[in-house]
Amino acid sequence: MATTTKSLSALLAQTSLEDHDEVLKAANAAIKKSKTDVEAHHVKAVALLHMDRYGDALEVFENRQGLQEKAAFEYAYALYKTGNAAKAVEIAEAAGPARGRGMEHMLAQAAYRSENFAKAAKVYRDLANEPVHDEEYDIRINSGAADSQLEWTGQGELAQKKKPTREDLEVFETAFNAACGSIARGELAQAEVCLKRAKDLCDAASELSEAEKQAELLPITVQQVYVLTQLGKMDEAEALATTIPFADIKELSTRYIAQVNSIAASKEISNPYLSHRLFHSSPKPPLTDQHFSFQSNILQQDEYVISLLSQKAAGVASSTEKVISATPAPSLAPGVNMAAVLNAAAHAHNIETEKAALKEIVPLLEKRPNDVGLILTIAHLYVITNNYAAATHLLESFFTRLEQSGSASDLDVRFAPGLIASLVSLYAQQGRPGAAKSELAKAAEYWRKPHKSQTEAPSKALMVAAGTALLDTHKPDNIKAAGEIFKSLYDQDNDDRAAVAGLVAAYSIIDPSSIPADLLSYLPEASRLIQDMDAAALEKAGIPAGTSTTAAPESRKRSIAPTKPAPARAKRIRKARMPKEYVDGKKMDPERWLPMRDRSYYRPKGRKGKKRMEGLTQGGAVADEKSTPLQEKKVAKDAGRGKKKGKGGKW
Structure with missing residues (x-):
């Protein structure tokens, strides 16, 4: 083994470091003499990496026991370059805190490629805190790319920069990353400006050849087409x-x-x-x-x-069905839920009205009752048809099923920020602020506790909304819970204004003396808040003046200008009490509850009706109490019978 290693070292000393083909030949020659020579295999793998033969290099690592531990950096790089970035992250993390700066870069790049953007951003921040002169430029570019990807994946609160800075617009790479972040936040006008700046800087870059400039300009132009289309x-x-x-x-x-x-x-x-x-x-x-x-x-x-x-509706329905069935429901995977929405669209293809589409789509719930994409599609159609109650009931029923299942993954879906926001929006549309606050409070309580299935930090937007809703209830227990929510947000980011404001608001009610002095420094001064106010104009408008022991009693208050009384709110009448012939906007008859003969506009028809009306009219002739019209009619009838009986016989 020693002879082989010494022979290989002698061969490498005779070759140029740039001549990787010769190094590979020497390594192969050494391996032929001793197939167990780990050092020779290491040299061969490095030579293959330099020659961009990443698949061959990976094969060397996988076929030589012990080489993966000896050359962890090269092994991770081979995995990264062959498309297995997730495995590369595992290898880099396994190296532990003792890994060098090169392995830190490898970890950041592999995490970025495997879409673990939060880890990539953190590694780049750590590298920036221990700057190396030659790396500062690359770290700034890569950090900007990680921040823009965090925005795209809905983790914008973890991004280091939220707005493009002057420093970002000094180099075309950072300007391009700033544009991508602006696009992810929906700031398309800002993105358009950043892309134009990136183009100008790339054109003016003297260190690039014309071919290199054209290669760099193409992605910028592609992004410009997208932004212009969206605008x-x-x-x-x-x-x-x-x-x-x-x-x-x-x-x-x-x-x-x-x-x-x-x-x-x-x-x-x-x-x-x-x-x-x-x-x-x-x-x-x-x-x-x-x-x-x-x-x-x-x-x-x-x-x-x-x-x-x-x-091709049938083909879309079939292919999306395969995507949906391949993942257990419920799922928050965007690809699965997107397939569910388009599966519903395929079933309702060529149907013109939303109500007709609902008839085709709602039966799908029997087969897929926990399909998140399908449920949101049906809820959206209910909202379009102004049936907010049905949309709310649909989501509430879905949440109840998930709570009853008891599964940790189901509960993560139940309290997903997007679904919570959907239900809260429906409550707000129906004028149910109490239900909205209760839902937000339950979601915040759930995400504040660590869970085994929890892989990401709780949504900052959800926690801020929940804390604000709890503060609005003015209940001691809720305010205490709000203070804990804002305290956790403040611990994560002590520059977060929402966390500071919420924390001060909660402490000012619970225990004002416990507010830290550093938090009070964030609050604006009172003079700054009232600098635009005109005290004289306010007093003239009727604001009570301050009391004084020397002032006369009649001068202690200003008279308040008379204001218009607020119009009385129209009383809402239940639908069951509405008349059948009711027309919206038409004034109803105020005498509609009286019998027809008692209404002021009643006019009887015919001679009998008029005669009857005379007896009911105040001041008219009064019939004899002993002889009412009914009795007179009876007497006349009996008299008629008597005449008939007397005819032909004795009376």
């Missing part, structure tokens, strides 16, 4: 898309997005069948250049939509 500037988007040389884009993932965006921006390609053909003619990226999951979900959604427009 509704279709003419500009279409004109810009025609200038993109798709074949020159080396990254197939970017080329694929560029071609899809050009279809969306084109006015000429209005034929859905032609769009379908062009969409599927785009080259699919390889395993090492895959889209991120949020991009893949959107592209898959585009494919389903184009298929629906091309009258």
Whole structure:
């Protein structure tokens, strides 16, 4: 073993460090002499990595026992370059705190590629806290990329920067990352400015050749087409898309997005069948250049939509059904829920009205009662048809089923921030603030406790909304809970204004003396709050003046100007008490509850009616008490009988 190692070292000393082919030959020669030589296998793997033969290098690591532990950095790099970034993260983390700075960079890159953007952002922050002169520029660029990806995945509260700074607009790479973050936040106008700045800086970069400039400008232009399309500037988007040389884009993932965006921006390609053909003619990226999951979900959604427009509803229903059935319900996976929405669209294809679509979609709940995407689709259709009660009942029933299941994963879905926000919005629409506050409080209580299935930090927006709702109840227990919520947010980020304001508001009610002095420094001064107020004008308008022992009693208060009384609120009448012929907006008859003969406008018809009315009218002739009209009628009838009986006989 020692002879082989010494021989290999001698060979390596005779070759140039840049001549990786010669190093590989020497390593292979050493391995032929001793297949158990770990050092020779290590040299071979490194030479293969330098030659960009990542698959061959990975094979060396997997076939040589002990080499993975000896060369953990190179093994993680080979995994990363062959598309297995998640495994690379495991290897890098297993190295422990003793891992060097190179392994820290490897961990950050692999975490970014495996979509663990929170970990990548944290590693880059740690690297920035221990700066190295040659790395400062790269760390700033990579940190900006991680922040923009956090925004895309709904974890914007973990991003280090929320707005583009002047420093970001000094280099085209950081300007591009700032534009991506702005797009994720929906700030499209700001993104358009950042992209133009990135283009100008790239054009002016003297250290780049013309070929390098063109390669860097292509992704910026592709992003510009997307932003212009979203802003509704279709003419500009279409004109810009025609200038993109798709074949020159080396990254197939970017080329694929560029071609899809050009279809969306084109006015000429209005034929859905032609769009379908062009969409599927785009080259699919390889395993090492895959889209991120949020991009893949959107592209898959585009494919389903184009298929629906091309009258391929049956195919969409079948393919989405496979996606849904492959994942246990309920699921919060965006791809699964997107498939559920488009599956419902396929079943309701060519149906014009929302009510008719509901008749086709609601029966699907019998097969998939816990399908989150399907439930939200039906709730949305209920909202469109102004049936908020049905939408609320649908979500409440779904939540009840999840609570009764007792499963940890089901409870995570039950208290998912997006679903909580949907139900709270429905409560607000129906004027039920108490139910909304109760729902927010339950969600906050759930996420404040650690769970085995909990992999991410609780949503900051949810916790702030819950804390604010608890403060509004003015109940001691709720205010105490709100204080704990804002305290946890403050511990995570002591510069968070929402956390500071909520914490001060809660402490000021519970125990004002316990408010830390550093929190009070955040509060604005009273003079600053009242600097725009005119005290004289307020007093003239009727604000009571301050009391004084020397002032005369009549001068202690200003008279309050008379105000218009608020209009009386119209009393709401229940539908059951409405008359059948009621017309909205028409004034109802105030005498509608009286019998017809007692109404002021009653006019009897015919001679008998008028005569009867005379007896009921005040001041009219009064019939004899002993002889009422009914009695007179009876007497006359009896007299008639007597005449008939007397005829032909004795009386």
